[in-house]
């Protein structure tokens with residue numbers, strides 16, 4: 001059984017109010033928000049004015065994923081909107097320890113995201129301070145891409161590292177999470193599934209969320 005954090009990137013932006021109402025009614029645990037700057041990733045999504053509107057309407061905790069350079073410049077602004085979790089990329093943070101500390105000081109949970117080819121061992125010296133590790137299972141920047149298979153083994157390696165260190169960090173996976181890949185991820189030990197297209201492009205998004213949430217339940 002895993003928690004589910006649907007990614008708003010795949011929603012119909014002309015109908016954000018009804019998309020958020022669907023999320024509020026659904027069994028989704030969190031709402032995942034993808035912020036892109038056109039520099040760290042080759043795409044631009046949405047920024048604070050949109051997040052602010054979503055935060056007012058959404059009753060689920062916000063799981064914000066920053067695919068931007070210098071995410072440390074936006075910690076206070078993110079906290080002011082009431083975000084629960086701030087995820088920053090390992091590859092975008094020169095002083096990761098300080099950034100994680102500042103996220104905590106601002107009252108949020110701290111997540112660190114790894115690109116598909118960044119090994120989990122890079123987090124060995126900070127895993128004890130993290131609330132979550134977000135493993136990218138596609139190259140960040142776009143929804144609807146194919147799942148990178150290596151992620152399954154990577155989840156196993158991260159699970160072992162977390163157990164050995166006594167850390168309480170959750171494992172979240174993002175990219176290409178759908179009916180075929182999700183059960184294998186849950187079996188490998190993932191705590192939180194991010195899913196964009198599979199949820200929002202489904203004819204029955206609430207059922208898609210329920211399906212993901214009940215995987216592995218005995």
Ligand code: DX5
Nearest residue numbers: 007140141143144176196197
């Ligand atoms: C990709 C984003 C993801 C994306 C996932 O850079 O971080 O959150 O929305 O979309 P799907 O589930 O369609 O792969």
Ligand code: ZN
Nearest residue numbers: 007034065174
């Ligand atoms: Zn994301």
